[in-house]
Amino acid sequence: MNGGRMIFMALGGAQEVGASCYFLKLGENNLLLDCGCGSTRGIRFAPQFNALLDTPYIQDFHQISHVVLSHAHLDHCAALPDFMELNERAAVYMTDLTREIVAAQLEERFAAIEPNISSVAFLQKIPLPNLSLSFHQAGHIPGAMMTLINFRGKNILYTGDYSTFPTLLVGTALLPDVPIDVMILCGLHARHPNYRRRGDTDSALMKILRRIYYALIRGKTVYCRVTQVSKGVELIGLINNFLPDAEIFIDRRVMKIVSRFENVHIPIMREQDRPLTNFPRGPCIVLSTMPPPLKSRMEILDGDFSLHDDFPATVDFVRRVNPKVCVVVHSPPDKIFHANCTLEQVLLNDPDSRTSFIFPQIGEPFEL
Numbered sequence: 001m002n003g004g005r006m007i008f009m010a011l012g013g014a015q016e017v018g019a020s021c022y023f024l025k026l027g028e029n030n031l032l033l034d035c036g037c038g039s040t041r042g043i044r045f046a047p048q049f050n051a052l053l054d055t056p057y058i059q060d061f062h063q064i065s066h067v068v069l070s071h072a073h074l075d076h077c078a079a080l081p082d083f084m085e086l087n088e089r090a091a092v093y094m095t096d097l098t099r100e101i102v103a104a105q106l107e108e109r110f111a112a113i114e115p116n117i118s119s120v121a122f123l124q125k126i127p128l129p130n131l132s133l134s135f136h137q138a139g140h141i142p143g144a145m146m147t148l149i150n151f152r153g154k155n156i157l158y159t160g161d162y163s164t165f166p167t168l169l170v171g172t173a174l175l176p177d178v179p180i181d182v183m184i185l186c187g188l189h190a191r192h193p194n195y196r197r198r199g200d201t202d203s204a205l206m207k208i209l210r211r212i213y214y215a216l217i218r219g220k221t222v223y224c225r226v227t228q229v230s231k232g233v234e235l236i237g238l239i240n241n242f243l244p245d246a247e248i249f250i251d252r253r254v255m256k257i258v259s260r261f262e263n264v265h266i267p268i269m270r271e272q273d274r275p276l277t278n279f280p281r282g283p284c285i286v287l288s289t290m291p292p293p294l295k296s297r298m299e300i301l302d303g304d305f306s307l308h309d310d311f312p313a314t315v316d317f318v319r320r321v322n323p324k325v326c327v328v329v330h331s332p333p334d335k336i337f338h339a340n341c342t343l344e345q346v347l348l349n350d351p352d353s354r355t356s357f358i359f360p361q362i363g364e365p366f367e368l
């Protein structure tokens with residue numbers, strides 16, 4: 001009997017970004033938090049599901065009864081069809097909007113998992129045997145949710161990717177109003193003390209915008225490549241807002257996500273925005289998920305940016321939640337070595353902080 005034991009094990013997305021997938025055993029209940037894919041140099045990698053079979057926690061994937069999907073970025077959702085091949089019975093929870101965006105991204109692979117998905121709403125509570133789940137706004141991207149699990153009187157919060165600042169398309173994270181015992185934190189910048197946002201908008205986003213602006217006034221067409229289709233939608237919002245006269249041509253894959261947003265009444269398109277059919281002439285913006293054409297005279301731009309809290313905001317967030325235990329995942333190390341200034345070290349010197357930290361590796365189990 002497992003009684004009230006709580007076990008955590010990362011199957012992917014531990015001290016790196018990509019293939020986020022976290023196993024949580026709460027007594028007899030086995031859950032997965034997220035199920036994403038990563039890629040290095042174009043090669044796709046999935047979570048290490050099989051690592052679970054080398055542990056005493058489960059003998060068969062069918063023992064995992066529930067999967068919670070925080071949001072529609074591929075590093076959190078794209079391996080769901082792989083897992084459903086191992087366990088076709090698990091119940092999967094996500095918000096309606098996440099479901100829409102996941103469907104548009106996974107295309108034909110979505111059909112096989114659709115019957116298992118239940119849409120959930122913010123603040124909805126789902127009672128399961130011996131535990132309950134509830135869902136809270138996470139900021140970051142539309143549809144993103146945090147999951148609060150209550151198990152035997154203990155509160156466990158899985159943040160997924162979150163942001164405590166509003167973006168063009170979504171407001172800030174809204175924390176549940178209960179004391180948190182264990183927080184599983186997607187802390188992208190927890191080990192990047194020099195990463196700070198300037199002002200309200202991510203500095204990378206403002207840089208993209210400035211480059212677009214100067215290219216357009218030089219009469220050039222800008223080819224802006226986005227790696228995550230949902231970030232393309234964010235960029236359209238940004239350009240519409242700051243460069244209201246600019247024309248945008250949008251590729252098929254980003255257009256698909258745009259229409260999903262508009263289906264749930266989040267307006268994205270305006271008059272100057274249209275689908276990309278052939279390459280336009282004259283100063284305009286092409287927004288595409290594909291590599292740029294060779295020998296083009298267009299200005300090529302990388303449209304990547306961060307929708308995550310910076311280092312000081314991450315420290316503040318953990319200080320505010322003040323959990324007993326904080327499991328930090330989705331947390332790549334910095335390229336530069338810093339002494340004494342990671343999230344853990346800053347809070348160690350804070351007399352009001354009661355948090356102890358775990359920075360797990362993939363396949364390394366922890367008793368919480």
Ligand SMILES: [Zn+2]
Nearest residue numbers: 071073140161
């Ligand atoms: Zn994300």
Ligand SMILES: [Zn+2]
Nearest residue numbers: 073075161330
């Ligand atoms: Zn992520």
